Amino acid sequence: MSAEIICVGTELLLGDILNSNAQFLAQQLAQLGIPHYYQTVVGDNVERLKQVIEIATSRAQILIFTGGLGPTPDDLTCETIADFFGVPLVERPEIIEDIAQKFAGRGRVMTPSNRKQALIPQGAEILPNPTGTAPGIIWQPRPEITIFTFPGVPSEMHRMWQETAVPFLQNQGWGKEIIYSRSLRFWGIGESALAEKVTAYLNLPNPTVAPYAGKGEVRLRISAKASSEQAAEALITPIEKQIKDIAGLDYYGADDETLAAVVGQLLRVSKETLSVAESCTGGGLGQMLTEISGSSDYFWGGVISYDNSVKVRLLGVNPEDLDKFGAVSATVAEQMAVGVKTRLLTTWGLSITGIAGPTGGTDTKPVGLVYIGLAGPNDEVASFEYRFGTMRGRALIRHVSANAALDLLRRRLLTR
Structure with a gap:
């Protein structure tokens, strides 16, 4: 048995609203161990929705609908489902009473159009909506098919799922x-290169x-059914350890860990401090930290030394080097890192200078x-060149640059 969302x-097809409901479901x-192999987004159109239902019923036994339960003419989910299975809609007075009470609680009077939300397929059970006016349904129009409908509002759908749908499925x-x-999260290695290293693990059954x-990083998702x-943890842990051993320093964290969090923990343990000097990232690195x-x-x-005069006055960059090498150069990156470390009296200094585009390139x-410049204890200083390419776009170049700087510091802290 499998489910289809x-x-x-x-509005989902037009991109006006992010489809977070599909991710949640x-x-x-x-978490319930219910496999699902397909997700479909369809517009507010009766015939196309019927086509989707026909396909879904041929390959899944649990159909979960979100959206289209409102009071307006383009809210077509319930009536289309009922029509597809040849069942009439019936008005449920308890739904009308619930909607009227909710309107009254807000100091308003229920509008006639809201009665539409009380129409559900004959034989369907009501899936209560504790906060909104649109209830859902739980319905088995055929012995092998179970249908759930939810409103599109995420907060309403989440609560209805947890309070009613989950207990039903568990029963x-x-x-x-x-x-x-x-x-598992990796930085500094491409997806294909990592896949080649761990190819023996990509065909495991469980x-x-x-x-x-x-966005510049690669992830490996390890999933276990248990x-x-x-x-499940017992199945995942040995595979996780083996992959970490293979990846070495390219592995930096798991799940919600970020490079900024990992670097921060390393600095905290070593009781060291960090300051940053940024040009093209405009404070993005500091924000991450x-x-x-x-x-x-x-x-x-x-x-944030966006203008060269700030690099000179606040960071001590040599103006002659700026003229000779340019702001985007290894020499200037190193001087920026040393300058911010010296002036803020920190253990480490990180700097970023580059051309994020789309203009300014030669x-x-x-x-x-x-x-990226890195200055550390004992007068240590180094610079690193990256060519992120023009196709990434300004925002992504800035994001990747900031993370690359954090990754450089992470690797240095782990290998000294």
């Missing part, structure tokens, strides 16, 4: 096994291992060229 709403199905025998996942990439989270609660223990501050210094 069907999200209804033209996918995670919840995994049907689901939830005896779960699918539990851990995501747990499974799958790579995916985004009777409990503890049992200060997003971590308690980062004042090790992060003392930074300088043949010798193209968009995506970035230099």
Whole structure:
């Protein structure tokens, strides 16, 4: 048995609303051990919605709909489902009473259009909505098909799922096994290169291992199906250790850990401090560091030296070197790192200078060229050149540059 998620709403197709409902439901199905292989987004159109239902009923036994339960003419989910299965809609007086009470509680009078939300397929059970006016349904129009409908509002859908849908599914025998996942995070290695290193693990039956990439990093998701989270952990842990051993320093953390958090913990343990000097990232590196609660223990501050005069006056960059090598150069990156470390009296100084684009590039210094400087104890100073390319776009070049700087410091702290 498997489930299919069907999200209804033209606004989803137009990109006006992020489809977070599908992500939530996918995670919840995994926790219940219910496999699902397809997700569909369809607009507010009766015929296309019927086509989606026909396909879904041929390959899944649990159909979960979100959206299209409102009072307006384009809210078509319930009536289309009923029509597809050849069942009439019936008005449920208890739904009308619930809607009227909710309007009264807000000092308003229920409008006639809201009566539409009381129409559900004959034989369906009401899936209560404690906070909104649109109830859902739980319905088995055929012995092998179970249908759930939810409003599109995420907060309403989440509560209805947890309070009613989950107990129903558990009573049907689901939830005896779960699918539990851990995501391993890597920086400094490409997806294909990492996949080649761990290719022996990519065809395991349980747990499974799958790579995916985004925003400069690569992740490996290890998923196990077991009777409990503890049992799943026992399956995942040895595979996780073996992959970490293979990846070495390219592995930096798991699940929600960020490079900023990992670097911060290393600095806290070593009782060392950090300051940053930024040009093309415009404070993005400092923002990443200060997003971590308690980062004042090790992060003392930074300088956004966007203009060359700031590099000279506040960071002590040699103006002659600026003229000779340019602001985007190894020499200037090193002087920026030393300057901020010296002036803020920290153990480490990190600097970033580059061309984030889309303008400003030349043949010798193209968009995506970035230099990162690192200054440390005992007059240690070094610079590193990156060429992130023009296709990434300004925002991504800035994001990757800041993370690359953190990764450089992480590797240095781990290998000294």
